[in-house]
Amino acid sequence: MSVTVVRNGQVCSSTGVVNADLVIEGEYISSLVEPGTPVEAAAHVFDASGCLLLPGLVDMHVHLREPGDEEAEDIRSGCAAAVAGGFTDIVAMPNTHPPQDSVGVVEFVREAAARAGLCRVHPAGCVTRARAGKELAGIRELAEAGVVIFTDDGDPVRDSRIMRRALEYVGFLGGLVADHCEDIQLTDGAQMNEGEVSGWLGLAGWPSVAEEIFVARDILLAEYTGSRVHLQHLSTAGAVRLVRDAKARGVMVSAEVTPHHLMLTDEKATEYDPVFKVNPPLRTAADRAAVRLGLADGTIDIVATDHAPHTPENKEEWTEARCGMLGLETALPLVWDLHRKGVLTLERLVDAMSSRPAHLAGLEPRGPLAAGQRADLCVFDMEHEWVVDPSGFHGKSRNTPYEGMTCTGRVRYTFVDGRPVFRADEKVGENKRPGRTAFLVEEGVASEGPTPGMPGRKK
Amino acid sequence: MSDYSASSDHVPAGAMQEISNHPRSLLAMGDLDVHRLGEILTLTQEFRSVLRRPIPKVPALRGKTIANCFFEDSTRTRCSFELAAKRLSADVITLTEKGSSLSKSESLRDTVRTLECMGVDGFVVRHHASGVPARIAAWVDHPVINGGDGAHEHPTQALVDLATLIEKWGSLAGARVLIVGDVAHSRVARSNVTAFTLAGASVSVCAPPTLLPPGIEGWPVTVSEDLDAEIPEADVVYLLRMQQERIVDDPVVPSLCEYARGFGFTEERARYLHSEAVVMHPGPMNRGVEIAASVADLPISLVEKQVSNGVAVRMAVLYLFFAGIP
Numbered sequence: 046m047s048v049t050v051v052r053n054g055q056v057c058s059s060t061g062v063v064n065a066d067l068v069i070e071g072e073y074i075s076s077l078v079e080p081g082t083p084v085e086a087a088a089h090v091f092d093a094s095g096c097l098l099l100p101g102l103v104d105m106h107v108h109l110r111e112p113g114d115e116e117a118e119d120i121r122s123g124c125a126a127a128v129a130g131g132f133t134d135i136v137a138m139p140n141t142h143p144p145q146d147s148v149g150v151v152e153f154v155r156e157a158a159a160r161a162g163l164c165r166v167h168p169a170g171c172v173t174r175a176r177a178g179k180e181l182a183g184i185r186e187l188a189e190a191g192v193v194i195f196t197d198d199g200d201p202v203r204d205s206r207i208m209r210r211a212l213e214y215v216g217f218l219g220g221l222v223a224d225h226c227e228d229i230q231l232t233d234g235a236q237m238n239e240g241e242v243s244g245w246l247g248l249a250g251w252p253s254v255a256e257e258i259f260v261a262r263d264i265l266l267a268e269y270t271g272s273r274v275h276l277q278h279l280s281t282a283g284a285v286r287l288v289r290d291a292k293a294r295g296v297m298v299s300a301e302v303t304p305h306h307l308m309l310t311d312e313k314a315t316e317y318d319p320v321f322k323v324n325p326p327l328r329t330a331a332d333r334a335a336v337r338l339g340l341a342d343g344t345i346d347i348v349a350t351d352h353a354p355h356t357p358e359n360k361e362e363w364t365e366a367r368c369g370m371l372g373l374e375t376a377l378p379l380v381w382d383l384h385r386k387g388v389l390t391l392e393r394l395v396d397a398m399s400s401r402p403a404h405l406a407g408l409e410p411r412g413p414l415a416a417g418q419r420a421d422l423c424v425f426d427m428e429h430e431w432v433v434d435p436s437g438f439h440g441k442s443r444n445t446p447y448e449g450m451t452c453t454g455r456v457r458y459t460f461v462d463g464r465p466v467f468r469a470d471e472k473v474g475e476n477k478r479p480g481r482t483a484f485l486v487e488e489g490v491a492s493e494g495p496t497p498g499m500p501g502r503k504k
Numbered sequence: 505m506s507d508y509s510a511s512s513d514h515v516p517a518g519a520m521q522e523i524s525n526h527p528r529s530l531l532a533m534g535d536l537d538v539h540r541l542g543e544i545l546t547l548t549q550e551f552r553s554v555l556r557r558p559i560p561k562v563p564a565l566r567g568k569t570i571a572n573c574f575f576e577d578s579t580r581t582r583c584s585f586e587l588a589a590k591r592l593s594a595d596v597i598t599l600t601e602k603g604s605s606l607s608k609s610e611s612l613r614d615t616v617r618t619l620e621c622m623g624v625d626g627f628v629v630r631h632h633a634s635g636v637p638a639r640i641a642a643w644v645d646h647p648v649i650n651g652g653d654g655a656h657e658h659p660t661q662a663l664v665d666l667a668t669l670i671e672k673w674g675s676l677a678g679a680r681v682l683i684v685g686d687v688a689h690s691r692v693a694r695s696n697v698t699a700f701t702l703a704g705a706s707v708s709v710c711a712p713p714t715l716l717p718p719g720i721e722g723w724p725v726t727v728s729e730d731l732d733a734e735i736p737e738a739d740v741v742y743l744l745r746m747q748q749e750r751i752v753d754d755p756v757v758p759s760l761c762e763y764a765r766g767f768g769f770t771e772e773r774a775r776y777l778h779s780e781a782v783v784m785h786p787g788p789m790n791r792g793v794e795i796a797a798s799v800a801d802l803p804i805s806l807v808e809k810q811v812s813n814g815v816a817v818r819m820a821v822l823y824l825f826f827a828g829i830p
Contacts, residue, residue: 234753236634241719247634247655247691250718316642317635361613364633364654 046071049463050084054093054424057100057395059413067098069420072462076416091465093424096457099395100411101133101164101421102377103402105194105223105301106277106349108369109135109166111157112150113142118354118441120154123373124163126352126440128467130373131423131456133164136406139171140199146171146182148190163466164459167406169194172211172222178203181211188218193407196223198277199324201259203229205266212272221299221405223275226259226284227325236364238311238326246314248363251326253281260284264291264298273297275405278351280306280325282335289344299405301349302336304372304379309333309446319366320446323353340397341389347402350376354442371445374438377425378452385453399423420463429455529641529648530825532657533698540824541666541702547820548667548813555591555816564823565594571624572598573616573640574651575606576632580787581651581660584814585628588822591815597624612636613643620644626826629653634691647825658691661786662699664817668810669740670703672782677704682734683725684710684767685744685794686756688717692786693744697725710734711767714756731767735776743769743785743794760793770796774804782806 049069056065056077065077068084078084109123118126120137127135137154139145145154151168158166170187174180176197184195195215202208202224215222232255237243239250260276264287267274279285279300291298305323310330313321321327339345353369360366380398383389389397400412409419433450435443459467529535536544554562570589574582582598589596597619606615616627626647629637634654641648652658669676681700687693687709700707701724708726709716720727728734735741746763750756757763764770769783774796777783783795783805791797800807 239718241722244688244717244719245694245723247653247657247689247694247717249655317638318642358611361611362633362639363635365612 047089047463048075048084048087049089049091049465050087051091051093051098051422051424051458053080054096054098056098057391057413059415062097062391067414067422069460069463072420074414074416074418074420077414089465091424091458093457095426095428097425097427098414099131099423099425100399100414100418101459101461102131102398102423103134103406103408103411104132104350104352104373104376105136105347105402105406106198106303107135107137107352107373108140108354109137109154110354111141112153116356116441117359120157120166121161121163122439122441123352123354124158124161124166126371126373126438127164128459128461129439129456129469130375131377131425131459132373133421133423133459133461134403134406134408135164135166135373136194137166137168138198139169139196140176144171144176145169146174146176146187148183148186151187151190151192164461167194167408168192169196169198169223171195172197172202172215173207176200178207181207181214184211184214184220185218188215188220193220194223194275195220196225196277198223198225201225201227201229205262208263209266209270212266212270212274216270216272219407221273221275221407223277224259224263225277226256226263226279228255228258231255231258235326237314237322238328240311240329242311242314246317248314251324253283253328253332256281256325257283257287260287264288264296267298268294268296271297273299276300278303278306278325278349279336279339279345280328280332282332285335285339285344289339292344299346300339300344301347302340302345303349303351304376305351305370305446306333306336307340307348307383308379313446314363317363319360319363320370320444320448322360322363322366322368323351323370324368337383337388341393343393346397347405348376348380348397349402352440353444354440355444356442360444369444371435371438371440371442373440375433375445375447375452377423377456378454379447381425381427381454382452420460422458422460423456424458424460426455426457426469428453429457431455528825529637529650530659530821531638531641531648531650533659533662533695533702535659536702538702541699544663544817544820544824545667545670547823548663548816551591551816551819551823552813554819561591561593563593564827565589565592568625568826569595569597569623570822570826571616571619571627572596573619573627574598574630575601575636576630576652578630578652580811580814581630581658584811585651585660585818585822587815588818592819592822594822594826612640616640616644620646626822649821649825652691654691655689655694656691657695658786659695659699660818660821661692662695663821664810664813665696665742665784665786666699666703667817668784668806668813669782671809671813672806675704676700679705679739680737681705681707681740681742682710682738683707683742683744684731684769686715686746686750687711687720687744688715688756689747689750690744696742697723705740708734708738712757732773732776735773736778738777739781741769741777741781741783743783745786745788746790746794760790764793768792768794768796769799771798774799774802777804784810787811
């Protein structure tokens with residue numbers, strides 16, 4: 046069995062952050078040893094000086110765009126972006142074309158992810174057939190195929206009766222319904238957060254209450270039916286308050302927040318650059334403060350990126366532009382920044398970006414690193430300063446709202462099942478583009494010809 | 505520029521030297537400071553006298569090519585920009601959405617870059633979406649004049665309105681302007697609030713709450729819901745267009761009829777104006793909705809004066825923004 050040592054890192058262990066060398070045998074962590082301890086038969090040695098070793102990150106909210114919109118991203122490029130961001134597991138949203146509302150499409154996504162051989166991809170299933178909001182999708186067959194998260198993301202489950210039945214039925218099968226909270230009548234034609242900035246810019250407003258009405262509805266339905274519900278990308282102070290109150294009552298609600306709602310506000314729309322157009326929209330400074338506090342105190346359970354790649358053609362001009370921004374390759378440095386500023390403890394960061402989303406998505410438990418655990422690691426170079434340059438990104442699209450921003454901290458290595466799937470060029474930083482060759486992929490796994498068709502058709 | 509100096513008696517000498525110190529594009533009224541505003545108004549007077557000549561044309565922009573990009577229907581603004589450019593001896597290309605490759609789903613960026621490759625020196629842009637002129641300004645190397653974008657701004661309309669009032673009164677300092685109607689969806693309102701304030705007037709706004717934009721508390725205006733109380737105080741009553749489409753999409757008021765009862769400027773209401781007060785409207789008017797048909801034609805109405813000032817003002821703008829560029 047191949048032995049790998051990650052030397053000189055600071056390891057997030059169950060006893061806190063310790064200086065240790067981490068030894069991997071096969072797919073598992075075999076031990077944490079004193080730095081410099083000789084390790085017999087170590088075939089691969091990685092230097093992690095200056096780095097924090099975190100459990101592999103989990104992103105509950107990623108748009109991989111395949112099948113259907115491969116110009117913007119495909120499963121392989123999305124996985125490349127994920128591992129470059131330290132993620133070892135991602136949940137793929139089902140708003141593909143065709144949507145992930147059948148076992149065939151789900152299997153297609155899994156197979157493409159396996160061929161890419163980078164991170165694990167967990168396809169979410171649709172709540173309603175074709176995401177049309179009219180009738181439940183084939184939830185049992187999806188659940189039997191291993192789908193845990195059900196969502197019509199991009200759209201809310203509008204019909205309260207369907208939402209009620211989805212909560213009951215998905216819960217009974219052990220899954221979790223994740224809702225995109227938006228009252229679409231209130232947001233008809235909306236372009237950005239409704240407020241002072243939208244008023245002056247003359248862009249139709251997306252009022253915070255449109256989110257909060259659905260947050261309240263979902264909480265009440267979960268409470269009434271005794272089900273779990275997960276609320277996606279919370280963005281308003283009112284939504285945080287509703288979730289906080291619901292948790293205090295014992296309602297089984299969980300929630301996520303995106304890095305962009307933690308970092309940016311609607312002031313960014315001033316130049317009409319549609320890279321800042323996203324749904325839910327960037328909100329006010331008061332909302333940002335509330336979601337930060339909510340994340341810190343655990344009201345908001347997790348950080349999820351809502352990584353939404355778009356081609357430049359779909360991000361030209363504000364009103365016509367599609368909603369969404371990239372997230373995977375910048376998420377950890379941004380949340381790390383909140384930790385450095387004292388907003389978030391390290392324990393909370395690890396919980397929100399790894400253990401807790403793993404739990405919600407029904408993955409193997411993960412947490413502080415220890416012997417016997419699966420060797421899914423994010424090796425994070427804490428002091429590395431870099432300027433966000435989308436031309437150096439590993440995903441296909443370039444629609445990052447952080448271009449030109451200086452970040453502190455960068456992922457140096459990502460390991461999945463003990464296998465190094467990402468290695469930042471050690472000289473990367475300044476202006477040098479980390480080549481796509483920076484991936485270490487097992488021979489013969491990654492480089493197999495064009496993507497085959499749908500599994501159903503292939504047979 | 506050398507062409508123009510042949511007839512430079514129409515232009516204050518200072519105007520030409522200042523060009524490089526100012527923003528390249530006119531995207532919003534806020535791009536203009538008091539000094540620049542003064543230049544435009546002075547030039548407007550000069551060009552007004554040019555327009556009264558037997559041959560109302562000067563060679564100021566000879567050799568320049570202006571792309572008049574009207575991606576939304578327009579009568580006044582499109583024609584007055586076109587005429588202004590021609591009066592300045594510029595070549596003009598007029599582009600509309602239907603007649604261009606945009607209708608073949610060419611991207612907006614490709615469309616304007618194509619024009620630029622053909623050697624256009626500047627753009628005038630009208631679009632139904634807010635922010636499009638700002639985006640185009642970011643894509644091209646030449647100045648962009650906003651000819652009205654969505655519910656954002658319409659700076660040359662505001663300049664026309666200022667020029668019209670200043671022609672009448674000489675100054676707007678201390679004047680009280682009452683803007684009535686659909687401020688939420690009005691690009692004219694946004695530009696005019698800035699323009700009137702910059703010119704020293706105080707602005708109040710009167711509309712039902714459903715037609716006020718979010719965050720209006722932060723604007724330099726006072727807000728009132730009682731039109732009848734405001735009218736006697738006003739020196740200028742500025743009426744905004746009330747669009748039928750608005751009511752279909754979003755019930756901002758139950759009906760145009762009901763709007764007219766509460767906020768229409770009727771003959772009855774006109775009686776409460778003081779003797780010097782005037783009424784303005786940016787057009788196109790919905791007679792019988794925001795303005796009674798009879799009021800629009802009263803001597804207190806400056807509506808036609810506004811239109812006739814459109815050409816001179818746009819000549820001033822085109823001259824200031826396009827004459828100095830290489």
